[in-house]
Every structure is written in structure tokens, then in C-alpha cells.
Amino acid sequence: MVKIAVDAMGGDNAPGQIVAGVADALDICGDIHALLVGREEAIEAELGKYSPDRSRITVVNASEVITNDEPPANAIRRKKDSSIVVGMKLVRNGEADAFVSAGSTGAVLVGGQTLIGRVSPQLRRAALAPLIPTEKGVSLLIDCGANVDARAVDLLQFARMGSIYMEHVIGIKQPRVAIVNIGTEEEKGNALVKEAFPLLRACRDIRFIGSIEAREIPHGGADVIVCEAFVGNVILKLYEGVGSTLIHMVKQGMMGSLRSKIGALLVKPALKDTLKVFDASEHGGAPLLGLNGLVVKTHGNAKAAEISHSLIQCVSFAREDINGKIKKSLADEEGQSVLQED
């Protein structure tokens, strides 16, 4: 059994869609035991709407909720009985293998790093690694929010962790790793990229294909896209912003004349299918890689399907022993450094 703690109170659609997603996941996968964390009576009321296998559900009461408006570090310190703090402690104490939350990104990031801790002393920083949709499927964008002002060695560790995740959870053999840059020539870039580039090229555990310009990301130019968190955050949010703006404008534009209104009715199903391809929530949430356990952050507006996918993602993560593989990779890295120093 993979034991997954789920923040029943996090996000815009809690607890209804969270509980619905958990019920779906339990139906799909017989190996999940879910620990629903939050206000007991609210959770029970939602559970009453489904007929899930109660032998695989534990409700863990947590009386407080951390909101998006609170400074994350403060909230984690003060709200000891919040669903995020209680859920993360279940992971820290080994009572759960993973924790899934649609709640405050900041609180999930801070909580993950302070309450659960890192998978290995060699790892400097954990990284938030969402999947972003491309023409060809999905790419992993690492890092997107856990650390500002990262160093070159961090980017190398992100590349290793991201590669392992894409290969063993998403199933892409020998994923292509690229670093976000302002040109494809090696001499291009800021100080951080210039320092990280040779480290990535020298790393034997990854398939480094060089620099990627932001223009090529949506075309699926790489499977693992390495960047520091500020740039990653800009990419992730601009992706959403340009996408939603364009789709809104296209839909609005079609409503301008009778002719195009009729056309819009006819293209609607095709358009819906296309936009579904460009919807990352199909692939579950963003893992916070490098923790001693797994934390998955879903979108704040996640519905049952994304929650359910996130739980399945946790099962793959546990079965493939991703953390064991990350530990081994980071230990090898240490070995390599020692060799290089010799």
C-alpha cells in the first residue's frame, strides 16, 4: 500500500473536489491508502456522497487552514494544527509516503523544506517541478519557485532529479535536458548559466542537449528544462497567461458575426479537444523534488481529475523508488567531485 496524505482543505474547490478526486483514485488504483487531512466533519460530509472503500481511508483531523494571503513561513510556524502542517508531519514521521495539496504554494514549499527535510545531505535545495504542456506532450520545468538566487551546482542537481522523474514517473527514456538561455551558442547567457553549462555538459547521468531558447519550450524542444526559480516562475505563469488570453480572444473574436458564431458551434468540439492537450492538469500536480518523502502541489483551482492524477503520480513515485534513485545519483555526484579534485 502507498500511503498518501491529502490536504482536504487546500485550494478553491476544497473539500468537495478533493474528496471526490481521492474517491476516484481509490477506485482506479487498489494500492492507495488515503489519509484525508482536515476538518473531520467537513470531510465526512463529502465522503458520504461517494461509496469509497473506507478500509483504505483514514480521516486525520486538523482544525486550522492556511490561506493564500498569509506569509507562508509564519503560517507554518503558527498554525500547528493546519491541514498542511499535520499532513507534512505524517510524511516526516513515516506515517505517509506522500502529501498532496492544492493549498498555498508558499506554505507547501516552506513546509516541505522545514518540516520534511531533504532527501540527502548532498542536496542543497529541493525544487518545484511542474509539468508543462507542449506540442509533443509534456516537459518538466525545474525549478519553479522553491529557491531564489540559486547557484550553478543547484541547477546541476535539479537536472539530475528532473531526469530521474521524467524517465521513471512520466516514462520518457533518456530525457533530453536543456538549460534555459537567451541564445543557443555556448558563450551566451548570464553568469549563472555560463557557470552551470559546463557542469551540465560534464555530467554523465543526464542527456544534456545544451541551451534552449524560451521560444522552443512550447514546441517540446527538451524534456527537462532547467532554470533558476525566478525564470521558471516567469515561464510557468506566462505560459498560463498567454494561453488563457489567446483562447479568450479567439473565443470572443468568434462571437463577432453571425457567420463566425455558426462556425464557432461547428469547431467547438475540436477546439475543446485541442485545448485539453494543452492542459497540464491531466498529468497531476507539480512534485517538490528532493524531499525525504514526496510532496505534490496541484493547482489552486484543481478539480477531482487533477487530484486523482496526483495520487496516481505518487504511486508511480513510490513504486519506482524515485527518492532512492535521487539519493544514489547525488552520492555518485559526490564521488565524481572527489575524482575531479584528485
Added chain:
Amino acid sequence: MVKIAVDAMGGDNAPGQIVAGVADALDICGDIHALLVGREEAIEAELGKYSPDRSRITVVNASEVITNDEPPANAIRRKKDSSIVVGMKLVRNGEADAFVSAGSTGAVLVGGQTLIGRVSPQLRRAALAPLIPTEKGVSLLIDCGANVDARAVDLLQFARMGSIYMEHVIGIKQPRVAIVNIGTEEEKGNALVKEAFPLLRACRDIRFIGSIEAREIPHGGADVIVCEAFVGNVILKLYEGVGSTLIHMVKQGMMGSLRSKIGALLVKPALKDTLKVFDASEHGGAPLLGLNGLVVKTHGNAKAAEISHSLIQCVSFAREDINGKIKKSLADEEGQSVLQED
């Protein structure tokens, strides 16, 4: 008369579309004198196709062309008779007020800074400032490529120059200035943003509205969007990449069934109008702000319309004495610093 040197050899559609655009601009605006720089016989052959007012055209021969593949600094140093070097020298020597090129971005950036020089000794760095389309119109993104590893004082100067340009060339009264950040709270951000934020807030010449998340850029959340060049480059290229990918997918999706094919025919004109709104080339090229003269970089694939718009843009720039206003603003800044130190 505003004297505008134009790189007749730069970009994918040179010299045909370049000369066509110049001919259009001369028709639209009686105050332009164009200096077409490049291979004389090629330019004359194109001019023969139109009947422009030859009294307002000078052909300046330049035998060499700088390509996109060459390292820019090298190319500028070596190819003394290239259209970019010859055109920029016309600006430096006061024989032209502005230079427009669709050629190598790197060469235009390097050439602008080394051959023309800065508008004022107070300015540390010139900045490339393209207009990007939004739901509400356009925003100016500054800086997008002239400098890596910028400092906080650079961002303040970018904000001042960008504000002046948006107000007096694009016509947006008291443009809203925002800094790209990973959240809207003041304590968010990397070291550079945290240092620049109070400088921007304290500046009396601009209307600073705080941080902007990348998600809000396409929604038109600010008129002048300040960031360092690496981030600006990522934003600019991802804008293009997500836009073109989505449009491609929407078009392809519509070709999937007979029903949607018929619908596609009906929505085509509306879709075309919508996408035109989201096309920055309507507003001319990207100015390189802060030079002792004006350099405008258009898209490499610019056609006649973008070239023509860029020439008109140069006329507004000269008439509104943007460089005079930038000089004054930077001198005031020096005054403010002196006051602050007292």
C-alpha cells in the same frame, strides 16, 4: 525632415520588403528623408518597382552584409563596409537621426552601443524595448537583450526611459510601470528585484504600481514592464512560442473532421482579425533606448508594413525629442541622488 537610415540588406525579406516599406512610409509621411544603406544595384532594382519621391531618398552604398550566424562583436569590428556599420555611422556623424534594421539582433545591439554611444554619461546601459501585444493594446518590455547581469540602478533607468517612450511615442498618459516578480508582495523576489523595488517606488518621474506576475502581462497589467535582459528575453520569446504553438494547434485541431473544417472556413476571417490584434509588428520595431540617436530593431521576418511603421515611429521619436527628455530625466535623477546623500 527626419533623416532615417535604413538597413536595406537586413532580415529575411531584404531588400524587397525593406524598400517597399520605405516607399510606403515616404507616401504616408512627407517629413521623412530615407537613406537606404546596402548594395546599390540591388536597392536601385527594387526602387524601380515603385515610384517614390526620389528627392527624399539617398542610396548609400555598403558592400557587406552581417549575417545572423556571425559572432556580433567580431562582425561589427571586421565588416566596416556592412550595411549595419555604415548605417550606424551615419547616425553617429549626425547625417541621420535614426537607423532601422531587420538584421542580426546581436550586431544591432553591439553596434548601437559601440558605434553610436550613449545619450548621456549618467546612463549606464542602453536597453532594447520591444512592444508586446496584450488584451488591452501594447506594453513596453524593457530590457530584452542589451545587457546581462544588470544592476538595480539600471532597472530604474530602464523604467524612466520606458515611461518617456510610452507616453510620448505610443501616447499613453502616465504609463503604469511595474517590475516583473514572482509574487505581488513587496518582500517577494530575488536580490535584484528586492534592491530595485524601493528605487522604483521612490522615483517621482514614473507611475510605479509595484510588482507584476508574468501571468498578468498578457492581460495588460502594466504599460511599462521592467526586468533585466535575461528575463525579458525569456518573456519575449515565450510569448512568441506559446502564441504560435497554440494557434498552430487550434488550426490543426479544426482540420480533424468535416464538421470542424466547415466551421474553420466560417471562423477564418474573425480568427484572422483576432490574431492581428495579437501581432506586435503593427506597432513597428523595438527601439534601443538610451543611444545618442535612435536605433530600431524590427523582426528578422519583417515585411513592408512593419518597416513602414518603424519609420513613422522614428518620426514621432524625433518630433517628441525623446532623447532630450531622457537626458533631462537622467540629469534630474543625478540631482535626486545628490539630495538623498545630503
